[in-house]
Amino acid sequence: MADALLGPAEIRELAARLGVAPTKKLGQNFLHDPNTIRRIVTAAGLTADDVALEVGPGLGSLTLGLVGAVRHVHAVEIDPRLAAALPETVTAAHLTVHNADAMRVRGADFDPAPTMLVANLPYNVAVPVVLHLLAELPSLRGGLVMVQKEVADRLVAGPGSKVYGVPSVKLAWYAEARAAGKVPPAVFWPVPNVDSGLVAFTRRDPPPGVDRTDVFAVVDAAFAQRRKTLRAALAGWAGGAVRAEELLVEAGISPQARGESLTVAQFAAIAGAAKLSPTGGKLSPSDRQPEGVDS
Numbered sequence: 001m002a003d004a005l006l007g008p009a010e011i012r013e014l015a016a017r018l019g020v021a022p023t024k025k026l027g028q029n030f031l032h033d034p035n036t037i038r039r040i041v042t043a044a045g046l047t048a049d050d051v052a053l054e055v056g057p058g059l060g061s062l063t064l065g066l067v068g069a070v071r072h073v074h075a076v077e078i079d080p081r082l083a084a085a086l087p088e089t090v091t092a093a094h095l096t097v098h099n100a101d102a103m104r105v106r107g108a109d110f111d112p113a114p115t116m117l118v119a120n121l122p123y124n125v126a127v128p129v130v131l132h133l134l135a136e137l138p139s140l141r142g143g144l145v146m147v148q149k150e151v152a153d154r155l156v157a158g159p160g161s162k163v164y165g166v167p168s169v170k171l172a173w174y175a176e177a178r179a180a181g182k183v184p185p186a187v188f189w190p191v192p193n194v195d196s197g198l199v200a201f202t203r204r205d206p207p208p209g210v211d212r213t214d215v216f217a218v219v220d221a222a223f224a225q226r227r228k229t230l231r232a233a234l235a236g237w238a239g240g241a242v243r244a245e246e247l248l249v250e251a252g253i254s255p256q257a258r259g260e261s262l263t264v265a266q267f268a269a270i271a272g273a274a275k276l277s278p279t280g281g282k283l284s285p286s287d288r289q290p291e292g293v294d295s
């Protein structure tokens, strides 16, 4: 079984042999369609020099496709039964299985360093996993992930879109993302009740001169009250609406704008203004105004 991709019969047989009943909690929907595997591997744009990181190899469907395309595969699987069985399904010597929670892995866990993230992600933790790995593994040059279609739409959305939000801006901090296609429920076992989507991303330099955590604090504040103007939404973060307005003006952004219209560079400019400001983003008591005055 080491070389052939897994179809529906093989997936059922493997699961039965291992006594695996897929759980919702771990987002276990296994791919059983070789065409979809080939499609993912092709869309990922891998080179023979790449080191792939796969989160949640499950029964090994995608892992089998990846070992044929790259020089090394790291597979991080939280379920100990699946992690233990993977080397029997995928016998390639250039596979390292990590029985670990992808949310907790660190760069030092991987040798050689991963260059591409390619995964059919567990849907309940897809966004935090992608963001964690991009933060933790600077060696990643990009990736291709499969997530719930609705989440894929959010990840690739740009300013002005109805679904543009925290995941879109945070992914944009690290990478340029684009939609790479839709995947129907029928290619999974068990069959999920939603479509899936592929998201491809390529790492790029983040906006210069600001810390990621400072920028993400502005993003979180702006979208926590996304219907409010930035002047109101950022009041709590800045120490008052007047101070928020000052920082927005300094950053060249209209205080009446809403977070959903801003690029990641503009969020960075707001964080930068707070950093450069003599009062460090804090408000003197005389500046204070009731919050939400212009919401």
Ligand code: SAM
Pocket (backbone or CB within 6 Å): 026, 027, 028, 029, 030, 031, 032, 055, 056, 057, 058, 059, 060, 061, 062, 063, 076, 077, 078, 079, 082, 100, 101, 102, 103, 119, 120, 121, 122, 123, 125
């Ligand atoms: N890659 C396989 C496939 O395409 O058939 C399985 C994908 S399935 C959607 C998600 C996999 O992620 C499951 O095997 C599940 O056990 C694993 N998983 C869930 N949460 C995880 C986590 N936090 N860290 C690592 N693996 C996780």
